[in-house]
Amino acid sequence: MAVTDRRPATVALLWMLLLMATGAHGATLPEDKVDAFYHRYEGGGMTIDGPSVLVRKGAGNQVSFSGQYYVDSVSAASVDVLATASPYTEERTEYTLGADYLEGNSILSLSYTNSSENDYEANTLYLGISQEFFGNMTTLTIGYARGWDTVMEVGNDSFEEEADRQNYQLGISQVLTPNSVMGLDFEVVTDEGFLENPYRVNRYVDPSDPTNYLYQPERYPDTRTSVSAAVNGRYYLPWRASVKGSYRYFTDDWGIDAHTVELGYVHGLGPNWTLEGGIRYYSQDQADFYSDLYDYANSQTHLARDKEMSTFSGITFSAGVQYQWEQISVPGVDRLQLGLLVDYLDFDYDNFRDVTASGDYLPGQEPLYGFDAWVTRASVLFEY
Amino acid sequence: MRAASMRRFLPCVLPVLLLAGCSAPEPWVKPYQRANLADPVMLDSRRGEAGNYIQHVYGARESARGAEGSSGGGCGCN
Numbered sequence: 001m002a003v004t005d006r007r008p009a010t011v012a013l014l015w016m017l018l019l020m021a022t023g024a025h026g027a028t029l030p031e032d033k034v035d036a037f038y039h040r041y042e043g044g045g046m047t048i049d050g051p052s053v054l055v056r057k058g059a060g061n062q063v064s065f066s067g068q069y070y071v072d073s074v075s076a077a078s079v080d081v082l083a084t085a086s087p088y089t090e091e092r093t094e095y096t097l098g099a100d101y102l103e104g105n106s107i108l109s110l111s112y113t114n115s116s117e118n119d120y121e122a123n124t125l126y127l128g129i130s131q132e133f134f135g136n137m138t139t140l141t142i143g144y145a146r147g148w149d150t151v152m153e154v155g156n157d158s159f160e161e162e163a164d165r166q167n168y169q170l171g172i173s174q175v176l177t178p179n180s181v182m183g184l185d186f187e188v189v190t191d192e193g194f195l196e197n198p199y200r201v202n203r204y205v206d207p208s209d210p211t212n213y214l215y216q217p218e219r220y221p222d223t224r225t226s227v228s229a230a231v232n233g234r235y236y237l238p239w240r241a242s243v244k245g246s247y248r249y250f251t252d253d254w255g256i257d258a259h260t261v262e263l264g265y266v267h268g269l270g271p272n273w274t275l276e277g278g279i280r281y282y283s284q285d286q287a288d289f290y291s292d293l294y295d296y297a298n299s300q301t302h303l304a305r306d307k308e309m310s311t312f313s314g315i316t317f318s319a320g321v322q323y324q325w326e327q328i329s330v331p332g333v334d335r336l337q338l339g340l341l342v343d344y345l346d347f348d349y350d351n352f353r354d355v356t357a358s359g360d361y362l363p364g365q366e367p368l369y370g371f372d373a374w375v376t377r378a379s380v381l382f383e384y
Numbered sequence: 385m386r387a388a389s390m391r392r393f394l395p396c397v398l399p400v401l402l403l404a405g406c407s408a409p410e411p412w413v414k415p416y417q418r419a420n421l422a423d424p425v426m427l428d429s430r431r432g433e434a435g436n437y438i439q440h441v442y443g444a445r446e447s448a449r450g451a452e453g454s455s456g457g458g459c460g461c462n
Contacts, residue, residue, distance in 0.1 A: 037434040135411025228451035236420040250448035258448035361424040361450030
């Protein structure tokens with residue numbers, strides 16, 4: 001029995017020896033840089049914008065430190081908010097501190113993130129190791145993240161709940177030919193604790209009310225486990241351009257299955273310009289316990305009417321441009337790059353109805369909801 | 385019985401044989417052949433942190449999560 005228990009570890013050790021023996025020294029730390037951008041999301045009654053600044057600085061040849069400051073300023077009047085509450089504004093601030101350590105052809109990464117809102121606090125610790133081997137044609141990345149969230153509610157000081165999250169990540173990047181590379185990603189995420197939103201509600205039929213329905217608080221399961229697997233490929237085209245494609249499958253124990261397909265094209269224009277365009281399609285099935293309208297109050301153990309739990313699909317069209325100076329005459333700056341990325345998102349829901357639609361509708365007969373949004377990012381990046 | 389023993393034994397022996405150089409495949413794309421792969425048009429990292437931001441947008445609006453190579457906490461959703 002004891003021999004059987006040791007066997008997987010022995011096999012893993014032998015394979016690791018093989019990988020290290022066939023590897024070569026080639027991993028490199030990221031460049032020292034300042035990477036800042038302004039982001040803006042506008043659509044579906046929501047406006048979210050703010051800055052992000054990341055500074056990365058090496059210490060010697062083996063260590064690189066990074067720090068990031070990020071803000072979401074939220075102005076919310078989405079369909080969920082308008083149905084039962086008043087528009088509001090809030091701000092989320094996020095700080096990340098990270099360190100990368102290079103040893104041979106391995107990079108060990110550690111980071112800590114704190115995200116803070118007036119009603120939500122999230123702390124995340126990430127540990128990852130990336131190893132190149134097989135003549136640097138293969139890169140294996142293993143990651144683990146642990147998150148501790150505290151959920152609060154504005155106007156209810158006695159309310160405070162916890163949620164713990166764990167992510168297990170495995171990624172393999174493989175050079176196939178001098179012009180093509182492919183990747184495989186696999187991730188398991190587990191959540192435990194208070195996973196619903198304390199402000200959100202769901203509705204049920206009640207003929208005694210003039211609207212024929214009433215609202216009740218949502219009630220999610222207190223655990224969730226999801227698995228996602230993705231494959232992607234990229235090919236270099238002879239006129240200094242590239243095409244890429246990816247597919248991701250997602251499933252979880254709430255009954256949600258999702259598919260994501262993405263295609264992209266990048267075009268180099270002279271030594272300075274890079275243009276890009278892409279399209280992404282996403283679709284998902286509803287959670288087992290989701291309903292737009294329950295038959296009566298507390299009709300089942302778990303209740304959710306979040307549109308994110310419904311059956312829906314979304315399409316994104318994206319475009320971007322970058323301009324870079326490699327030999328810039330600013331002292332201490334090796335490279336300067338300006339960038340603009342614009343995405344147009346369009347979501348259509350199959351079983352989430354718009355209760356804010358004007359008109360006289362019976363419950364469950366309202367038009368289906370849909371919205372579109374623009375996402376814009378303007379960036380400045382310089383390496384030093 | 386013998387086949388079962390071989391199945392248990394093989395994963396241990398195979399790496400040793402490969403280490404001994406019996407049949408290990410050689411890397412077929414040499415470092416000097418990777419100029420195209422290192423071109424910014426082949427790398428998502430050319431966009432910097434602004435490129436990763438879109439995953440945050442999707443994470444707040446879709447149930448699917450993971451396998452996109454990023455991590456973090458909290459959300460600016462609702």
